[in-house]
Amino acid sequence: MAKHMNVEKIAKSMSTLDIHDYGDVLQCMRCGSCLPYCPTYRTDGIETQSPRGRVAMIKAVIDGRLTPEEEFARHMYHCLDCRNCQTVCPAGVKVGELVLEARHRIEQHTPQPLLKRFILESAIRDQTKLSRYLSPLRLYQNLGIQRLVRRSHILQSLSSDLDFMESLLPRLPDRPLIDTIPEIIPAAGQEKGKVGFFLGCAMNLVFADISRDTIHCLTQAGYTVIVPKSQQCCGTPNIAEGERKIYREMAEHNVSLFERHDVDAIVSDCAACGMELKSYRETLAPVTRASKRAEMFSGKVKDISEFLVSAFGPHSDFGSLGEKVCFHDPCHLRHGQNLVSPQRELLRRIPDLFLVDVPDEGQCCGSAGIYNITHRERSMKILEAKIAAIDKTGADRVITSNPGCLMQLQFAREQWKKSWSLSHISQVIRMSLEHKEA
Ligand code: SF4
Ligand code: SF4
Structure with a gap:
């Protein structure tokens, strides 16, 4: 959690939340319709773990009634950004997005741990490098060490957290998908059109076989699939952690990259990537040179189900x-x-x-x-x-x-x-x- 926060600067930054976000805060009529849908309110049952509570805290900081200290930061990170509250809120309050905005303002004025900075500012930008960092894990699995570790339950006695993280680890492919496929994969049979495929980091590095199936479905639906090789992370991890500078650079890179290809749609088989790519039109809006292009880009983004349902037809x-x-x-x-x-x-x-x-x-x-x-x-x-x-x-x-x-x-x-x-x-x-x- 955040240490050495510059509380004054965070408070000042929060007080300048733009009118759109502030308007969202003001729209909360405290009706409570969101409470039963919020996972943290369902588990904890307290107001501060509810969307309404989060809005109230943000408003209190904006109004200068609450100092944005560690406790406030912790509350902002308790939210899962699941956006269920946004689906049900009758006033259209975007609580999840407001929380991300608050995290960004906290992050700007709080020194971040080195490992976090390395991941969000460097490692994430290059999938080839990311793949190299996963090599020890591949060896761990391929040499049978994982099987021994799991059978012996040795990690349980060493560290419960490590044991838990290990048990989350899926079987990794030997190579990232991007290294094993051509940039252009032709449609099966008569070509109906061309699509760009956004290959998210987790799909490329962890669930390569699934994205291979996605490409197969797209070609069987009659589309030539273009997978630009130098695509970068969509930026979801950065935006979730309050980092925006590298996020914008990666977003601009992805927009420029896909612009070079004349495609009917940009398809994603990762819901998180799809949401982020669709939001470039808003997140890049303040970057004048990119806003129109981001609008075009986001307008083409389709989730795999959204695309296939019309590509295959009724x-x-x-x-x-x-x-x-x-x-x-x-x-x-x-x-x-x-x-x-x-x-x-x-x-x-x-x-x-x-x-x-x-x-x-x-x-x-x-x-x-x-x-x-x-x-x-x-x-x-x-x-x-x-x-x-x-x-x-x-x-x-x-x-x-x-x-x-x-x-x-x-x-x-x-x-x-x-x-x-x-x-x-x-x-x-x-x-x-x-x-x-x-
Ligand atoms: S549903 Fe919307 S308006 Fe009602 S309390 Fe929740 S955030 Fe506020
Ligand atoms: S986005 Fe946050 S506040 Fe809204 S329902 Fe999900 S966890 Fe609760």
């Missing part, structure tokens, strides 16, 4: 999959991009696939970037509630579309020995297409 020829499934909506898809129906519509087109809803109205799984590491206890409570809701569906398979959710749900599946399997939606669409071909 009479798509999917193969049968006789399973009962449920879809866990990533927060950054359902609340961040307001996408609820495309993923359901797409899955309902698969013959014999019986889709049921998770009865929790889009609650977070508790992953939220690194929230499960930084706020482990609360994250686990949130996850337990999510798993209880999933179990009520009786689904054979849980489907989602975000790497953080995949890791968190996979952790729950293994720890609590769940019988359901877990897939990204691209894997399910690919399976269905292959069943048709077989």
Whole structure:
């Protein structure tokens, strides 16, 4: 947590929150409609852990009634930025976004730990470098050390935190996807158009096979897929941690890079990346030279379900999959991009696939970037509630579309020995297409 904060500068910066954000604060009529939907209010049951409480704290700092000390900073980092409150707020208060703005103002006037700076300002900018940093973990898995460590439970006795982080680690691919595919992958059959594929860091480095399936689905839908090799992180980790300078540089880089390709859409199979790429139109708006271009860029961004549902069309020829499934909506898809129906519509087109809803109205799984590491206890409570809701569906398979959710749900599946399997939606669409071909 933040140390040596320059409280005066933070207070001054907060007092200059622009009128749009301040207007949002003023719009809160304290109705409480958001409370039952906020995961931290559901776990803690106290006002300061609610969207309404967070708005009140921010307003108190803006008005000079509350000093933005460590306690305030801590509260800003308790929020998961799940944006469920934004979906339900009748006044349109953007609590999640306000919290990120507050984090930014805190971060600007607080020395940041070296490791955090290294990750957000350097490592994250280059996926080749990021991949190199993962080499020891690949060796750890490939040499069988992970199996021994897990069997012996040795980490449990050394450090519970380390043991927990290790148990979250999925199987890593030997090489990042970007190194194994050409920049242009032609459409299968008659070309309907061209799409750019935004390959997020986690998908590239951790879930490479899933993004390979995404590309397969896109080419089968008749699109040539262009994967610009030098794309950078979308900036989600930076914006979540209050860092904006490198964020803007990476965003501008991505906008320029995709501009060079004449594509109909820019597709993402990571809900968090998709939300961030769509928000470039707002986050780059103050950068005059980039604002119009960012608007164009964001206007083309589509989540994979959003794109495939129209690319395949209502009479798509999917193969049968006789399973009962449920879809866990990533927060950054359902609340961040307001996408609820495309993923359901797409899955309902698969013959014999019986889709049921998770009865929790889009609650977070508790992953939220690194929230499960930084706020482990609360994250686990949130996850337990999510798993209880999933179990009520009786689904054979849980489907989602975000790497953080995949890791968190996979952790729950293994720890609590769940019988359901877990897939990204691209894997399910690919399976269905292959069943048709077989
Ligand atoms: S729902 Fe909106 S207006 Fe009502 S208390 Fe929550 S943030 Fe305020
Ligand atoms: S973004 Fe999520 S965690 Fe944060 S206040 Fe809103 S509902 Fe609560």
